[in-house]
Amino acid sequence: xxxxxxxxxxxxxxxxxxxxxxxxxxxxxxxxxxxxxxxxxxxxxxxxxxxxxxxxxxxxxxxxxxxxxxxxxxxxxxxxxxxxxxxxxxxxxxxxxxxxxxxxxxxxxxxxxxxxxxxxxxxxxxxxxxxxxxxxxxxxxxxxxxxxxxxxxxxxxxxxxxxxxxxxxxxxxxxxxxxxxx
Amino acid sequence: xxxxxxxxxxxxxxxxxxxxxxxxxxxxxxxxxxxxxxxxxxxxxxxxxxxxxxxxxxxxxxxxxxxxxxxxxxxxxxxxxxxxxxxxxxxxxxxxxxxxxxxxxxxxxxxxxxxxxxxxxxxxxxxxxxxxxxxxxxxxxxxxxxxxxxxxxxxxxxxxxxxxxxxxxxxxxxxxxxxxxxxxxxxxxxxxx
Numbered sequence: 001x002x003x004x005x006x007x008x009x010x011x012x013x014x015x016x017x018x019x020x021x022x023x024x025x026x027x028x029x030x031x032x033x034x035x036x037x038x039x040x041x042x043x044x045x046x047x048x049x050x051x052x053x054x055x056x057x058x059x060x061x062x063x064x065x066x067x068x069x070x071x072x073x074x075x076x077x078x079x080x081x082x083x084x085x086x087x088x089x090x091x092x093x094x095x096x097x098x099x100x101x102x103x104x105x106x107x108x109x110x111x112x113x114x115x116x117x118x119x120x121x122x123x124x125x126x127x128x129x130x131x132x133x134x135x136x137x138x139x140x141x142x143x144x145x146x147x148x149x150x151x152x153x154x155x156x157x158x159x160x161x162x163x164x165x166x167x168x169x170x171x172x173x174x175x176x177x178x179x180x181x182x
Numbered sequence: 183x184x185x186x187x188x189x190x191x192x193x194x195x196x197x198x199x200x201x202x203x204x205x206x207x208x209x210x211x212x213x214x215x216x217x218x219x220x221x222x223x224x225x226x227x228x229x230x231x232x233x234x235x236x237x238x239x240x241x242x243x244x245x246x247x248x249x250x251x252x253x254x255x256x257x258x259x260x261x262x263x264x265x266x267x268x269x270x271x272x273x274x275x276x277x278x279x280x281x282x283x284x285x286x287x288x289x290x291x292x293x294x295x296x297x298x299x300x301x302x303x304x305x306x307x308x309x310x311x312x313x314x315x316x317x318x319x320x321x322x323x324x325x326x327x328x329x330x331x332x333x334x335x336x337x338x339x340x341x342x343x344x345x346x347x348x349x350x351x352x353x354x355x356x357x358x359x360x361x362x363x364x365x366x367x368x369x370x371x372x373x374x375x
Contacts, residue, residue, distance in 0.1 A: 056196045158204025165197025
């Protein structure tokens with residue numbers, strides 16, 4: 001596939017992703033922050049359902065011979081820097097009420113807070129790049145390679161897929177109950 | 183039926199189906215040593231290699247035939263035939279196994295850890311320099327198999343360099359076959375086997 005085709009598909013998927021985030025209400029900072037106070041579990045429901053949909057799709061497309069999983073890039077795990085990055089990301093999300101994807105959605109719908117978060121995001125990228133030489137050692141520390149749950153747990157992929165699906169359905173049922181309660 | 187009910191049904195079918203499909207496969211793995219002994223004993227299992235032609239050319243299990251999942255759709259063997267499969271990744275072997283089972287083959291097994299276990303347990307079994315009596319006894323059995331298949335048992339291997347895999351209790355992910363098999367085959371070819 002040519003680079004132009006790949007970029008075209010990426011653009012289409014990006015637009016679809018943004019549209020779906022907006023339709024799910026995730027351009028609203030109050031909704032996102034509600035996740036942390038457990039008053040609104042929309043983020044968990046939307047992202048967990050996206051994860052489960054992708055997982056089931058990839059699993060069955062692979063099993064039916066329609067997708068070559070070896071051609072799918074698996075990001076490597078670096079335990080310490082990713083834990084630190086996750087904590088920083090979570091802190092930023094609570095402070096701003098938006099994450100990178102939803103800030104673009106918010107900005108596209110004309111919200112000033114979305115634009116402000118994008119500005120902060122760009123500044124953060126610049127700061128990270130400026131300090132990269134200083135951060136390099138942490139950035140490349142604790143490499144664990146490309147990890148998957150079936151390899152880590154020594155269980156077949158289908159068992160992991162079934163278990164995560166069951167977990168998701170349990171979480172959705174819990175979230176629904178929370179929403180129904182006053 | 184509401185949209186939510188439909189989505190719930192689809193998730194249950196696909197998620198439950200995934201667990202059921204791989205649960206059926208989980209009990210149908212064979213170790214490299216068991217496969218080697220079956221070949222030596224004249225049990226004539228049909229062995230299929232699902233890797234690329236270049237990988238097959240570089241090294242394959244003796245008596246193996248290279249094939250693809252698509253070719254297996256047209257495979258015509260007596261249904262009781264014992265079939266052993268291995269591939270470059272566990273997913274492809276599982277897919278091939280599922281295809282054969284759906285086509286009525288009942289005695290289908292996937293080679294545990296693929297070619298990696300064959301290379302490290304049968305082709306080039308290793309004996310640690312500080313091996314215990316039990317390890318030496320196991321090695322003698324494996325070395326006999328190795329020589330039968332034209333392999334090269336390795337003696338006095340430092341403990342830190344001993345291969346690890348699912349044949350050992352408590353094995354970790356450090357021996358992932360997909361990462362090591364190509365390197366092992368390259369090393370074997372350099373040594374002239």
